[in-house]
Amino acid sequence: MIYRAHFVLPITRDPIESGEVLVRDGKIQAIGLDLAASLPDEPVEDLGHAVILPGLINVHTHLDYTIMRNMVENQPFFPWIRRLTELGGRLDYEDWLASARLGALQLIRSGVTCIGDSTFSGAVVEAAKEAGLCGTIYLETFGSDPSAEYEQQVEALAERVHELNSNAGDRVSVGVSPHSVYTSSEKLLRLVIDLVTDEGLPVALHVAETQEEIAFIKSAEGLIADYYKTFNFDLKARGKTPVEYLHELGLPSSKTVAAHCVHVTEADLDILAEEQVRVAHCPKSNAKLGVGTAPLTEIVQRGIITGIGTDSAASDDNLDMFEEMRFAVLAQRAVKENVEAMNAQRVLELATMGGAAVLGLDLEIGSLEPGKQADMIAVDLSSPSVFPSTDPYSALVYGCSASDVLMTMIDGEIVYRAGKYSRVDSGEIKRQAALSATKLY
Numbered sequence: 335m336i337y338r339a340h341f342v343l344p345i346t347r348d349p350i351e352s353g354e355v356l357v358r359d360g361k362i363q364a365i366g367l368d369l370a371a372s373l374p375d376e377p378v379e380d381l382g383h384a385v386i387l388p389g390l391i392n393v394h395t396h397l398d399y400t401i402m403r404n405m406v407e408n409q410p411f412f413p414w415i416r417r418l419t420e421l422g423g424r425l426d427y428e429d430w431l432a433s434a435r436l437g438a439l440q441l442i443r444s445g446v447t448c449i450g451d452s453t454f455s456g457a458v459v460e461a462a463k464e465a466g467l468c469g470t471i472y473l474e475t476f477g478s479d480p481s482a483e484y485e486q487q488v489e490a491l492a493e494r495v496h497e498l499n500s501n502a503g504d505r506v507s508v509g510v511s512p513h514s515v516y517t518s519s520e521k522l523l524r525l526v527i528d529l530v531t532d533e534g535l536p537v538a539l540h541v542a543e544t545q546e547e548i549a550f551i552k553s554a555e556g557l558i559a560d561y562y563k564t565f566n567f568d569l570k571a572r573g574k575t576p577v578e579y580l581h582e583l584g585l586p587s588s589k590t591v592a593a594h595c596v597h598v599t600e601a602d603l604d605i606l607a608e609e610q611v612r613v614a615h616c617p618k619s620n621a622k623l624g625v626g627t628a629p630l631t632e633i634v635q636r637g638i639i640t641g642i643g644t645d646s647a648a649s650d651d652n653l654d655m656f657e658e659m660r661f662a663v664l665a666q667r668a669v670k671e672n673v674e675a676m677n678a679q680r681v682l683e684l685a686t687m688g689g690a691a692v693l694g695l696d697l698e699i700g701s702l703e704p705g706k707q708a709d710m711i712a713v714d715l716s717s718p719s720v721f722p723s724t725d726p727y728s729a730l731v732y733g734c735s736a737s738d739v740l741m742t743m744i745d746g747e748i749v750y751r752a753g754k755y756s757r758v759d760s761g762e763i764k765r766q767a768a769l770s771a772t773k774l775y
Contacts, residue, residue, distance in 0.1 A: 389447025391689025394643025397437030444736030
């Protein structure tokens with residue numbers, strides 16, 4: 335099938351006006367002009383005044399928490415995350431699955447084809463496979479007691495990862511996530527590092543997200559430390575930033591996705607760059623929770639592999655990657671007071687090829703090139719907010735939203751088109767999610 339649109343946006347080359355994309359057997363065979371002329375027997379679908387581009391890649395989210403949107407509002411970060419944990423204690427696996435399915439539904443509707451997701455329940459693996467999403471899903475583990483032994487916990491984690499990987503399908507891989515330095519003791523972190531090093535597993539964790547985290551790891555002070563002291567934990571001041579601390583422990587950097595990186599120093603950036611750590615930038619979530627604005631401009635200028643993530647619906651209600659890209663540009667320009675701090679083309683590259691590189695999938699997805707998977711979307715450019723469109727990058731980032739997505743294709747299969755889903759029952763998913771959400775009220 336040949337797909338034609340007003341613009342084709344390959345990402346790795348200039349936009350093509352009146353461009354075409356040839357898709358066969360789940361892969362991109364060719365892109366360019368007048369492909370139909372040389373292939374008279376190939377069916378053609380003209381998508382009209384739209385842009386065809388690679389599927390968006392959401393490198394950091396938590397689909398488990400989709401039904402918790404609006405549940406905890408206007409709370410500082412640490413009370414907010416503690417409340418989410420309390421609410422989560424009311425849910426069982428089927429509830430987590432209902433929530434993850436709802437999140438997957440929303441992402442596909444908004445043009446996301448690939449995810450990096452951190453899940454405590456593991457339900458996201460099943461939900462992603464059903465919906466057709468590809469990506470890397472990290473099984474979370476927690477353990478903040480410095481005196482506890484975690485060998486059995488990590489053994490169970492490894493077994494669960496193997497189980498999930500065996501059922502994940504060809505385009506989903508499962509790794510691990512020690513949630514953060516303030517929810518994972520040194521003993522737990524060392525055991526997880528041994529596990530991922532021995533087995534070559536991908537790893538993700540939250541890094542330098544808040545000032546409270548910095549104070550906790552550097553000096554064993556602040557809100558987080560005060561909370562743990564109520565359990566008589568023997569906390570140790572590390573005298574280091576979270577990045578320096580993790581580096582000292584030997585986290586296998588090139589396999590690591592560091593989410594947020596809001597409060598990073600120049601020395602931290604040196605480590606991230608030299609060790610080839612990947613960064614997931616989540617600007618809307620950081621802003622809503624009031625934790626700050628990550629130095630995206632400096633991160634990108636250092637050549638650090640970077641992608642865009644929404645975080646969960648509990649802190650970024652609509653999981654709209656178009657809004658995320660727009661906010662990423664505008665926040666950097668506002669903070670830096672410099673229009674050149676970030677632009678539409680660069681941030682769209684981060685949301686496609688950048689995201690693919692963060693997840694180690696840049697040879698397979700992230701751009702429209704012959705031989706890559708046919709993971710692509712079509713976005714309407716005829717709405718008054720973007721018409722007429724002379725620059726597809728600016729139109730997509732500054733004017734479009736999830737509601738403008740006409741079609742989402744994964745592996746050459748159209749999984750969403752014009753309000754309809756090919757693989758899942760959206761009505762049933764919403765019904766189940768609504769039932770599970772009643773446990774949170």
